[in-house]
Amino acid sequence: MPDLDYVQPGDSLTFPVAGAALTAGDWLVVGAILGVVKEDAASGAPYTIQVRGVFRNAPKTTGAAWTVGDVLYWETTGPSFTKTASGNTEKGYAAAAAASAAAVGTVLLTNASGLAVP
Numbered sequence: 572m573p574d575l576d577y578v579q580p581g582d583s584l585t586f587p588v589a590g591a592a593l594t595a596g597d598w599l600v601v602g603a604i605l606g607v608v609k610e611d612a613a614s615g616a617p618y619t620i621q622v623r624g625v626f627r628n629a630p631k632t633t634g635a636a637w638t639v640g641d642v643l644y645w646e647t648t649g650p651s652f653t654k655t656a657s658g659n660t661e662k663g664y665a666a667a668a669a670a671s672a673a674a675v676g677t678v679l680l681t682n683a684s685g686l687a688v689p
Contacts, residue, residue, distance in 0.1 A: 609621055
């Protein structure tokens with residue numbers, strides 16, 4: 572078995588080519604990875620997304636309040652974060668309380684179901 576070589580921390584990932592132009596700050600799903608586009612990228616250019624960290628003003632489904640530590644799921648039809656597990660993918664935790672009527676919230680993005688937060 573070959574030795575494993577450390578590559579990077581993994582907080583952000585760079586992909587070789589964007590299919591379409593991307594705008595910094597947009598949420599983007601690449602396969603099963605959710606992230607925030609770090610800088611504008613032209614169509615056909617490499618691009619980087621931030622896949623872990625705490626993000627303010629993350630899109631939030633209205634109708635349910637968030638308490639710090641609530642498990643959050645990404646629902647693609649919004650697209651937004653929700654507390655509803657059914658049909659959605661676990662991606663992080665509420666990093667701040669948010670009112671049920673709020674359209675945005677603060678999210679600790681982890682990108683892994685059941686990931687223990689250090």
